[in-house]
Amino acid sequence: MIKTSIPSYFAHRRSRLFEGFSKQKVDGAAVVLFSNQELTRNHDVHFLFRQDSSFYYLTGLDEPGSVCVLLSKEASSLSAAKNHETILFVAPKDEEKELWEGERYGVEGAMRVFGADRSYPLAELGQRLPELLSTANRLFYRLNRPHSEHEDRLMIEALEKCKKAQGRSGKALMTVEDPQIVIGEMRLFKAPEEIELMRRASKISAAAHNSLLREVKPGMNESQVEALIDFHFRKDGCERNAYPSIVAGGKNAACLHYRRNNEILRDGDILLVDAGGECDYYAADITRTIPVGAKFSGDQTKAYDLVLKTQKMAIEMVKPGVSMVQIHRAVSESLAEGCLQLGLFNGLQSSPADVVASGAIKRYYPHQTSHWLGMDVHDAGLYQLNGEPRLLEPGMVLTIEPGFYVQANNEQVAPGFRNIGIRIEDDILVVAGGYENFTLDAIKERAQIESERAKALK
Numbered sequence: 001m002i003k004t005s006i007p008s009y010f011a012h013r014r015s016r017l018f019e020g021f022s023k024q025k026v027d028g029a030a031v032v033l034f035s036n037q038e039l040t041r042n043h044d045v046h047f048l049f050r051q052d053s054s055f056y057y058l059t060g061l062d063e064p065g066s067v068c069v070l071l072s073k074e075a076s077s078l079s080a081a082k083n084h085e086t087i088l089f090v091a092p093k094d095e096e097k098e099l100w101e102g103e104r105y106g107v108e109g110a111m112r113v114f115g116a117d118r119s120y121p122l123a124e125l126g127q128r129l130p131e132l133l134s135t136a137n138r139l140f141y142r143l144n145r146p147h148s149e150h151e152d153r154l155m156i157e158a159l160e161k162c163k164k165a166q167g168r169s170g171k172a173l174m175t176v177e178d179p180q181i182v183i184g185e186m187r188l189f190k191a192p193e194e195i196e197l198m199r200r201a202s203k204i205s206a207a208a209h210n211s212l213l214r215e216v217k218p219g220m221n222e223s224q225v226e227a228l229i230d231f232h233f234r235k236d237g238c239e240r241n242a243y244p245s246i247v248a249g250g251k252n253a254a255c256l257h258y259r260r261n262n263e264i265l266r267d268g269d270i271l272l273v274d275a276g277g278e279c280d281y282y283a284a285d286i287t288r289t290i291p292v293g294a295k296f297s298g299d300q301t302k303a304y305d306l307v308l309k310t311q312k313m314a315i316e317m318v319k320p321g322v323s324m325v326q327i328h329r330a331v332s333e334s335l336a337e338g339c340l341q342l343g344l345f346n347g348l349q350s351s352p353a354d355v356v357a358s359g360a361i362k363r364y365y366p367h368q369t370s371h372w373l374g375m376d377v378h379d380a381g382l383y384q385l386n387g388e389p390r391l392l393e394p395g396m397v398l399t400i401e402p403g404f405y406v407q408a409n410n411e412q413v414a415p416g417f418r419n420i421g422i423r424i425e426d427d428i429l430v431v432a433g434g435y436e437n438f439t440l441d442a443i444k445e446r447a448q449i450e451s452e453r454a455k456a457l458k
């Protein structure tokens with residue numbers, strides 16, 4: 001089904017982008033954004049298509065083979081009150097192709113549905129670009145996106161033609177700047193409609209994780225659990241997964257980006273599931289760790305309680321003015337203190353701060369605590385400003401995901417601690433004075449997990 005209209009916020013975002021340019025005294029800006037392309041899997045079969053997030057953020061257009069050119073008022077022929085002009089290059093209507101591939105918007109739809117001021121067939125891009133860019137002073141275009149050799153060459157040719165058209169001006173090629181910096185800063189601060197979509201993706205994803213508590217059985221394959229998650233996501237309204245699910249039982253849980261998802265789950269092992277669905281291009285990112293059987297073992301319990309206590313402490317820290325670095329330090333120290341108490345540093349007498357400062361904690365906790373979350377699972381936005389860790393502000397969304405991992409070959413710890421991987425991850429919106437936990441519904445209290453598992457396996 002194709003869209004007949006889109007919400008006004010897409011056009012509003014384009015206006016805000018150019019308001020930002022004028023505030024920064026950037027006159028005559030041109031922005032050129034290419035859509036994602038369809039990638040061939042084999043012969044005439046493609047991989048599942050997903051639009052580039054920034055392209056979708058500013059256009060709402062989910063077709064491959066599209067290019068969006070935005071010209072600031074000074075660089076366009078526009079006389080209207082708008083501060084920019086939107087020009088969309090799209091795949092033109094084609095009865096024969098649409099019979100095979102489905103309906104297209106075409107040049108007319110690009111204007112009627114997506115509000116372009118002008119639209120042309122994609123094939124005319126190379127010929128029209130030099131003129132469109134001829135009055136611009138600054139070009140915002142991202143070089144070297146994946147699979148962008150053709151796009152990059154087209155842009156360089158257009159710039160060369162712009163320069164030639166000026167005759168002997170002594171000028172160089174127009175400077176090319178990455179638009180992802182400005183668009184990323186916009187995407188970092190979530191507007192109400194974005195927050196609503198993230199709440200929906202989170203709710204569906206949390207329910208899927210909760211369903212696993214009742215559905216997982218010893219003897220199942222990890223791939224079957226992955227299929228259950230996909231089923232719940234899709235059935236409840238997520239178009240697709242926000243990222244490939246990690247379904248890791250036993251020793252696999254200690255592998256951070258485990259992707260094979262093809263081993264049998266055994267009673268007594270831990271199952272780590274990192275999976276999130278996507279709603280209209282907005283991601284959820286949830287990790288839960290549960291026993292394959294009805295209960296965690298004694299040592300698994302100690303590790304789980306340590307990670308959960310640490311995760312709750314970290315979530316409580318989230319509020320404007322705090323940085324991810326501060327949260328990560330507190331998480332690392334809490335885990336270090338727990339590991340020292342559990343004797344995991346071979347009887348080492350040391351302070352948690354020293355265990356963190358020396359880097360020793362990385363043996364059990366090698367990753368960061370947080371990343372931005374939004375349209376991309378590792379979302380756009382700068383992590384530092386002027387070389388300093390950025391302070392949280394209302395509207396930002398981040399994950400809080402401490403973990404604890406012990407590989408099979410770690411001879412320094414008691415056997416009961418080996419082959420353990422625990423991670424607990426929630427999605428947190430920063431609000432004035434504190435936070436909102438989008439994924440609060442996903443069960444993580446150990447007593448509740450074990451009572452659900454006991455019911456499921458009786």
Ligand SMILES: [Mn+2]
Nearest residue numbers: 285399401425
């Ligand atoms: Mn994550």
